[in-house]
Amino acid sequence: MNAFLRKSVLCSALATVGLMASAQVLAVTQIEFWHSMSGALNDKVDQMADDFNHSQSEYRVKPVYRGDYATSMTGAIAAFRAHKAPSIVQIFEVGTATMMSAKGAIEPVHTLMQNANEPFDPNSYLPAITGYYSTPDNEMLSFPFNSSTPVLYANRTILDKAGVKKVPETWEELGDTLKKVVSSGAAKCGMTSTWPSWILLENFTARNDLPLATKANGLEGASARLAFNTPQVVKQFERLKAWSQDGRFSYGGRADQAMTKFYSGQCAMVAASSASIADIRENAKGNTFEVDTLPYSSDALAATGRKKPLNSIIGGASLWVMGGQSKEQQAAAAAFLHYLSAPKVQADWSEFSGYLPITQKADKLIKASGFYDKHPGTDTAINQLTGTKPTDNSRGLRLGNMAQIRDIIEEEMERIFNGEKSPKEALDNAVKRGDVLLARFEKTAR
Structure with a gap:
């Protein structure tokens, strides 16, 4: 085979390989x-x-x-x-x-x-x-x-100064603990919370088997309407309002703005997402901290006939x-x-x-x-989430325009904490305003 022919065969072979490679690339989705x-x-x-x-x-x-x-x-x-x-x-x-x-x-x-x-x-x-x-x-x-899912983070360094050995599991017992923290001077504020609607309302109702809305919190249909203005929820916000007046609770704003109160040591505890643990470690500033379960209300559970809290959402x-x-x-x-x-x-x-x-x-x-x-506290959230079988009140929620409804809920919460409205007035108004958005969504969902 002469040199020219060998070169032609080689070029042809290389071209064929190139085409095959191109075809393989094109076949990738x-x-x-x-x-x-x-x-x-x-x-x-x-x-x-x-x-x-x-x-x-x-x-x-x-x-x-x-x-x-x-x-x-x-x-x-x-x-x-x-x-x-x-x-x-x-x-x-x-x-x-x-x-x-x-x-x-x-x-x-x-x-x-x-x-x-x-x-x-x-x-x-x-x-x-x-x-x-x-x-x-x-x-x-x-x-x-x-x-x-939300959990309760506690600054163990502050709690030790206040003489608190164990963080209680109920809101009722937590009140005495927070009073001890503030009265001892270990911290100016007992606790705060990020994501107020998600943690203080949506998860409070879930943990205590109370409805946030009808139709299994919207999971069973777009005709759901809000139903969280119950006596148990009103009582919980009356508790938080009273605590905000004596330093046991401090409203820290929307989203995760309240974390600054915890990082700075102003508040001894913060209710926040379980996914916040890495950031908390990074901002510990020499303090030690622990991860505890999100509190439940023994009074609310008694009203619903339950002995143990449900899962958080x-x-x-x-x-x-x-x-x-x-x-x-x-x-x-x-x-x-x-x-x-x-x-x-x-x-x-x-x-x-x-x-x-x-x-x-x-x-x-x-x-x-x-x-x-190796990382104590990292299993708190999963244990809290899987410890009980979910009910219609703790499976989650599926409500149209929920992002806007959360804004309404948090507006009304802020009116509770700044003294503009009583808890019942604010919760009733949040339900009324939120239902307007749900009715609007129901029409579009059809």
Whole structure:
């Protein structure tokens, strides 16, 4: 074979290899995953997607940070209408009803996994988490991702100065403890709370088996109406109002603004998300702290006929698969969700982020590794969440316009603490105003 012919054959062979490589690249299905994880959590999400991409050759997931939860949800719905939706989008828990009502915009997870022939057993997930994102028939609509629940953090250094050996489990007994902290001069304030509506109202009703709204807190239909202005809840806010006047409680603002009162040592305790534990460690400033369960009310439980408190409810977000995707894109989304649910992946995510593991196997893996023993308090949230079987009042909530309803609730709370209204007046008004938004949502949900 002469030199020219050999060169021609070689070029032809290289061209064939190039075409084959191009075909393989084109065969890879790529999907976008919109999320709201910033900072170190953004880097962790990138790593998880990269690990998935390297674990197989059929699919590629591209994570894209799209701003806070509200911005991302609004953008995803707008993108769906423009036929430019991502395959997966992270939505905060109070956006669940909105996503469900967006007709055709989502592909239920239980349907997605079945159609893609991916292994999927709803019973392998923690009921208190999946119940929030499932139908009454236990069919999961979205995939839990970053779930947290509120706990009570206590500055042990301050408590020791005040002579407090143990943080009590009930609100009634906690009053005496907080009085001791303030009267001893160990701290100016006994306790504060982040996310006031979520912790002081939504989780108070859940822990004490009281309704937040009708229709199982909205899980059974869009015709739900608010129902939290009960005598037990009124009594709880009368208690908090009295404590705010003598220093046992200090209202710290919305979202997580109250954390500054705890970090500075102004308040001895703070009710906050279980996912706050890493930040609390970082801001400890030489103090030691402990993680205790969220208090319950013995009086409220007695009124409902219960002897033990129920589980708290979750916050955080879940992953929704958008509608209108090709079969290949749906298969890619299903494969990624299956990967994320793997015990090792979940355990690693939970240990890194402070969010709860979503499966029973992941929880067992974390226990077996000794992580909970090495990091005291990290198991408080999971024990609180899984210690009892959820009821209609503690499964979670699914109320339309819930983000706006929370704003209303917190406005009325602030009027209680600044003396503008009595607890009953404020709670009655919050129900009245919130029901207007629920009625408006019900019309759109039809």
